[in-house]
Amino acid sequence: DIQMTQSPSTLSASIGDRVTITCRASQSINKWLAWFQQKPGKAPKLLISKTSILESGVPSRFSGSGSGTEFTLTISSLQPDDLATYYCHQYNRYSWTFGQGTTVEIK
Amino acid sequence: EVHLVESGGGSVQPGGSLRLSCAASGFTFSRFAMHWIRQLPGKGLEWVSAIGTAGDTEYPDSVRGRFTISREDARNSLYLQMNSLTVGDTAIYYCVRTIAAPWSPIDHWGQGTLVTVSS
Numbered sequence: 001d002i003q004m005t006q007s008p009s010t011l012s013a014s015i016g017d018r019v020t021i022t023c024r025a026s027q028s029i030n031k032w033l034a035w036f037q038q039k040p041g042k043a044p045k046l047l048i049s050k051t052s053i054l055e056s057g058v059p060s061r062f063s064g065s066g067s068g069t070e071f072t073l074t075i076s077s078l079q080p081d082d083l084a085t086y087y088c089h090q091y092n093r094y095s096w097t098f099g100q101g102t103t104v105e106i107k
Numbered sequence: 108e109v110h111l112v113e114s115g116g117g118s119v120q121p122g123g124s125l126r127l128s129c130a131a132s133g134f135t136f137s138r139f140a141m142h143w144i145r146q147l148p149g150k151g152l153e154w155v156s157a158i159g160t161a162g163d164t165e166y167p168d169s170v171r172g173r174f175t176i177s178r179e180d181a182r183n184s185l186y187l188q189m190n191s192l193t194v195g196d197t198a199i200y201y202c203v204r205t206i207a208a209p210w211s212p213i214d215h216w217g218q219g220t221l222v223t224v225s226s
Binding site: 001032034036042043044045046049050055085087089091092094095096097098100101 | 150151152153154157165167168201205210211212213214215216217218219
């Protein structure tokens, strides 16, 4: 299986900060990477697919980049509503796998 | 609006069985591939099974031979039959959909149903 490693596991940032989350795949997944946001008690929500395609309705402060084995999710200006856990997910091939999650806390 | 509503979760002893259901609405169910994803205690997400529009299925090694995914397009319903359950199967189980084409991402999730395996 393809292992997905996210870093950091937790990050604490202030409102307005630029935040970057990294996801590394154990082998190339081309651009078949998605990012999900999960708020407490809720199901995950798709933010970005195919590395950088923003889902409709997702604020433009979210962006994704990368290819092959290294990917990033960036929040350009952190907002209070961004308090959540973020997961990367590879859908290049079965078995699909997910990163372990990054919890974003507001300072 | 797309709705996926899971049911059938509950408590079961190790070695037992459980059947989950997912009722879909707001889209043409038969045109979408469907999956089960679970969230283990402590938050990890794990893909559990997939079924295509033609009934083709996929499983990870962790559940192959114990879990069976199926669909009933006439009822807009997805199922997961889980046998030989272990404590490690304790999780929230989500029903999710993808477009029935290669390399399509999950675009909608249900609210999940909790399965607890304990003696």
